[in-house]
Amino acid sequence: MTRYTLSRLLQGLVAMWVIVTIVFFLARLGGDAAALLAPPDATPEQIAAIRLSYGFDQPLHLQYVDYLRGIVTLDFGQSVSYRQPVVDLVIPAMVNTARLALAAFVIALVLGVTFGAIAGVRAGTRYDQAVRGLSVLGQSVPPFWLGMLLVLLFSINLGWLPAFGSEGFTSLILPACALAAFPLASIARLTRSSVLEIVARDQTLFERSKGVGPATLMSHILRNASLPVVTLAGIQLGAMFSGTIVVENLFAWPGVGQLAIQGIQARDFALIQGIVVVNTFVFVALLFVVDLSYGWLDPRVRAVKSAVKSKVGANVEAAA
Amino acid sequence: MLEISNLTTHYFQGGQVATAVRGVSLTLNKGLATAIVGESGSGKSTVAMSVMRMIRPPIGDIAEGTIRVNGTDVTAASPKRMREILRTSIGFVPQDPTTALDPLYTIRSQIVEAMPHVERNKRTETIVELLTSLGIADARDRLREHPHQFSGGMRQRVAIAIALAKEPDLLIADEPTTALDVTTQIGILRLLDRLRRERHLTTMFITHDIRVARLVCQDVAVMYGGVVVESGPLSAVVEAPSHPYTQALLDASSLDVGPRQRLRAISGSPPTLLSMPSGCPFAPRCPNATDICRSEMPATTRKADGSSFACWNPVAS
Numbered sequence: 001m002t003r004y005t006l007s008r009l010l011q012g013l014v015a016m017w018v019i020v021t022i023v024f025f026l027a028r029l030g031g032d033a034a035a036l037l038a039p040p041d042a043t044p045e046q047i048a049a050i051r052l053s054y055g056f057d058q059p060l061h062l063q064y065v066d067y068l069r070g071i072v073t074l075d076f077g078q079s080v081s082y083r084q085p086v087v088d089l090v091i092p093a094m095v096n097t098a099r100l101a102l103a104a105f106v107i108a109l110v111l112g113v114t115f116g117a118i119a120g121v122r123a124g125t126r127y128d129q130a131v132r133g134l135s136v137l138g139q140s141v142p143p144f145w146l147g148m149l150l151v152l153l154f155s156i157n158l159g160w161l162p163a164f165g166s167e168g169f170t171s172l173i174l175p176a177c178a179l180a181a182f183p184l185a186s187i188a189r190l191t192r193s194s195v196l197e198i199v200a201r202d203q204t205l206f207e208r209s210k211g212v213g214p215a216t217l218m219s220h221i222l223r224n225a226s227l228p229v230v231t232l233a234g235i236q237l238g239a240m241f242s243g244t245i246v247v248e249n250l251f252a253w254p255g256v257g258q259l260a261i262q263g264i265q266a267r268d269f270a271l272i273q274g275i276v277v278v279n280t281f282v283f284v285a286l287l288f289v290v291d292l293s294y295g296w297l298d299p300r301v302r303a304v305k306s307a308v309k310s311k312v313g314a315n316v317e318a319a320a
Numbered sequence: 321m322l323e324i325s326n327l328t329t330h331y332f333q334g335g336q337v338a339t340a341v342r343g344v345s346l347t348l349n350k351g352l353a354t355a356i357v358g359e360s361g362s363g364k365s366t367v368a369m370s371v372m373r374m375i376r377p378p379i380g381d382i383a384e385g386t387i388r389v390n391g392t393d394v395t396a397a398s399p400k401r402m403r404e405i406l407r408t409s410i411g412f413v414p415q416d417p418t419t420a421l422d423p424l425y426t427i428r429s430q431i432v433e434a435m436p437h438v439e440r441n442k443r444t445e446t447i448v449e450l451l452t453s454l455g456i457a458d459a460r461d462r463l464r465e466h467p468h469q470f471s472g473g474m475r476q477r478v479a480i481a482i483a484l485a486k487e488p489d490l491l492i493a494d495e496p497t498t499a500l501d502v503t504t505q506i507g508i509l510r511l512l513d514r515l516r517r518e519r520h521l522t523t524m525f526i527t528h529d530i531r532v533a534r535l536v537c538q539d540v541a542v543m544y545g546g547v548v549v550e551s552g553p554l555s556a557v558v559e560a561p562s563h564p565y566t567q568a569l570l571d572a573s574s575l576d577v578g579p580r581q582r583l584r585a586i587s588g589s590p591p592t593l594l595s596m597p598s599g600c601p602f603a604p605r606c607p608n609a610t611d612i613c614r615s616e617m618p619a620t621t622r623k624a625d626g627s628s629f630a631c632w633n634p635v636a637s
């Protein structure tokens with residue numbers, strides 16, 4: 001298990017390095033970066049000043065070393081539009097985005113797996129039909145529209161929950177629900193079909209032949225059915241971390257999405273670069289966690305050495 | 321031990337009712353192995369699944385008949401009572417252990433589930449003893465391993481351990497060697513035979529291969545089209561078959577066929593459930609068929625040697 005963990009960790013670090021390097025070259029090899037960053041009516045002197053302040057006049061390899069050192073020491077430079085270190089902007093925004101994404105994720109995972117599993121076990125019943133219908137709906141409703149609907153209903157009409165902002169727990173509920181609808185629906189659908197497939201397998205028949213109770217049987221079915229769901233859930237969580245822009249704007253939620261839009265509008269190079277790097281890190285970290293839970297759930301994934309062992313065993317048995 | 325009487329089992333196939341087993345009566349002698357023989361699709365597995373009550377709506381249902389396991393009619397048992405019977409009385413050996421074992425759980429946890437009656441602190445010892453007696457040498461070291469770490473033959477031994485962990489009275493083995501390498505098949509057959517003798521296990525041994533049945537069984541029931549067409553002591557049935565289908569099975573598998581010669585197959589194919597003839601199911605392929613065969617189900621005749629058959633024009637002996 002530790003070997004598996006280490007190899008996944010190494011893989012994650014390499015992926016991180018590759019992406020960060022691509023970002024570096026994309027930003028610098030697409031023409032004169034300083035001219036791109038400058039306002040349209042900038043004088044040549046102003047462009048030269050930008051070039052100097054970002055170090056674009058330095059040789060590329062020195063810039064690259066500086067860039068990597070900055071990332072490792074969490075120093076992404078100074079934001080020109082906010083006149084603050086980029087770290088102090090990106091980290092709090094990422095924390096806000098994470099709060100929202102994780103809240104939505106927990107809702108989507110818990111409800112999606114529960115509804116999907118019951119629908120799978122009760123396939124063909126009214127309950128199953130209802131879950132399937134709602135899933136299609138949940139997957140096709142745009143989060144923006146759903147968010148407006150929720151605000152209209154719970155904030156404006158009923159006055160139960162705040163319509164925007166990030167103060168306290170209650171302000172989290174509406175944006176999290178708006179964000180959760182799509183992943184909830186897709187997790188429910190996948191769980192349902194996965195459970196159906198496991199129920200029809202020989203291994204479920206064999207398990208039932210032991211005379212075990214419903215709880216034991218269900219735990220076998222769910223654990224087996226969870227393998228594809230874990231992959232999907234990881235992808236959905238990653239998408240929520242980077243794709244909350246619409247919902248963040250609607251609810252005035254001060255997350256990474258909003259910060260990125262402001263950075264782009266202000267041509268704030270250091271800020272955008274910092275956001276991309278932090279986002280990459282979060283994404284790679286998520287994939288690492290998904291891989292780990294996969295290894296934890298499925299012994300076949302973490303066993304490469306023992307595959308060789310059982311092959312030898314088979315040969316010995318065949319020879320005997 | 322096991323008395324099946326007049327069992328009829330349906331499957332529900334896309335709105336239609338398909339009768340896979342029709343009026344099967346069969347008694348297994350205590351401590352002996354009874355082979356259920358027949359081509360694929362003849363209803364053998366359906367009989368076994370009916371005994372374990374695995375066929376329930378919406379897949380299918382038992383329409384008629386009684387199945388007594390140690391005197392209890394399982395067709396009338398509640399789901400809870402049925403689980404109790406499965407937990408204590410019936411062991412099941414699957415066709416393919418690779419798909420029957422759960423790939424995500426250790427061998428130990430899968431066996432433990434089948435031995436709830438054994439005290440917690442004695443379980444490991446009991447499992448090691450059981451696995452060792454089944455021919456898994458380094459059992460103690462392998463308890464924490466998963467199915468994929470075992471070879472096919474060893475996996476089937478683990479599945480047999482699960483079937484035996486509850487110390488059942490009845491063992492149901494559904495084609496237990498079909499999915500295995502030829503080299504490991506014979507080992508598993510010997511093991512099942514030894515277990516039956518040592519533990520006085522009443523065994524239902526399902527196979528499509530009458531030669532395999534002759535190796536490990538004392539009694540036989542030949543099935544065709546969801547019906548038992550001939551049954552009785554295996555030696556009597558093999559020596560003097562009365563039903564043309566039994567005769568055809570024996571011809572197709574006759575041991576004096578040269579090794580390079582292809583076995584003679586029975587011509588034609590078994591009926592499908594939705595096109596079942598109204599009379600004798602074998603009539604379309606039977607050399608002895610006459611008009612009455614096509615219109616009326618043959619009555620059962622008992623013979624002096626203890627066997628019985630259902631045929632209007634039996635094979636002349």
Ligand SMILES: Nc1ncnc2c1ncn2[C@@H]1O[C@H](COP(=O)(O)OP(=O)(O)O)[C@@H](O)[C@H]1O
Nearest residue numbers: 331333340359360361362363364365366367593
């Ligand atoms: N789950 C099922 N649903 C519908 N039909 C089935 C099902 N299982 C088996 N059958 C049908 O029942 C008949 C008997 O099948 P089975 O008992 O598996 O035969 P055997 O074990 O002798 O090969 C076959 O025609 C098969 O197609």
Ligand code: SF4
Nearest residue numbers: 600603606613631632
């Ligand atoms: S009843 Fe008729 S068709 Fe059926 S096996 Fe006997 S002779 Fe053949």
Ligand SMILES: [Mg+2]
Nearest residue numbers: 364365366494
């Ligand atoms: Mg079968």
